[in-house]
Amino acid sequence: MIEQITAGRSRTIQTKLVLPPDTNHMGTIFGGAVLAYIDEIAAVTAMKHSGKAVVTASIDTVNFLSSARVGNVLLLEGVVISTGRTSMEVYVKAECQSIESGEKTLTTTAILTMVAVDEAGKPTPVPGVVPETEHEKKLFKSAQERKQRRMKINEYAKELV
Numbered sequence: 001m002i003e004q005i006t007a008g009r010s011r012t013i014q015t016k017l018v019l020p021p022d023t024n025h026m027g028t029i030f031g032g033a034v035l036a037y038i039d040e041i042a043a044v045t046a047m048k049h050s051g052k053a054v055v056t057a058s059i060d061t062v063n064f065l066s067s068a069r070v071g072n073v074l075l076l077e078g079v080v081i082s083t084g085r086t087s088m089e090v091y092v093k094a095e096c097q098s099i100e101s102g103e104k105t106l107t108t109t110a111i112l113t114m115v116a117v118d119e120a121g122k123p124t125p126v127p128g129v130v131p132e133t134e135h136e137k138k139l140f141k142s143a144q145e146r147k148q149r150r151m152k153i154n155e156y157a158k159e160l161v
């Protein structure tokens with residue numbers, strides 16, 4: 001297996017049109033619809049990085065910063081920001097673009113953990129990632145901190161069952 005892959009190799013861009021079934025009575029998009037788009041682009045990004053099938057292990061650090069309206073275009077971008085033995089952290093940002101003005105507004109950011117799996121659904125090793133941009137380098141550096149925070153939250157979640 002290739003040991004390390006640059007972040008740019010798996011960077012993924014998707015464009016979606018906000019349609020009425022994805023919006024509420026005020027014409028703004030449901031958070032769940034945005035999450036479905038984010039989950040999909042994170043899966044494609046992680047599959048491109050690992051060359052394997054992937055499952056979503058967690059979605060965290062989700063920030064709904066502003067809403068998108070019916071008729072707006074959502075521009076999504078996914079990039080692998082860190083890797084473990086079998087897991088990949090994927091950063092996704094969604095921007096809303098007005099068709100009339102072309103103006104873009106940051107709508108949502110999220111970090112997902114995707115795990116590569118083999119034919120039996122068992123976690124399987126992935127290549128490391130080499131961050132390229134300043135933003136990717138910053139997120140790469142803080143990966144360990146996020147992993148520890150995530151483990152604490154997962155412990156707490158188990159207590160809720």
Ligand SMILES: CC(C)(COP(=O)(O)OP(=O)(O)OC[C@H]1O[C@@H](n2cnc3c(N)ncnc32)[C@H](O)[C@@H]1OP(=O)(O)O)[C@@H](O)C(=O)NCCC(=O)NCCS
Binds near residue numbers: 058087088115122
């Ligand atoms: C994610 C999954 C494959 C992990 O399987 P597991 O038997 O717990 O495997 P492991 O303990 O060996 O963990 C494998 C990797 O997943 C990571 N992981 C497991 N649970 C996690 C969680 N809740 N959040 C973040 N990472 C997690 C581990 O840290 C490990 O990463 P590493 O190999 O890079 O160190 C398994 O729990 C699963 O299949 N979950 C369902 C996934 C799914 O169907 N998602 C769709 C929505 S329901």
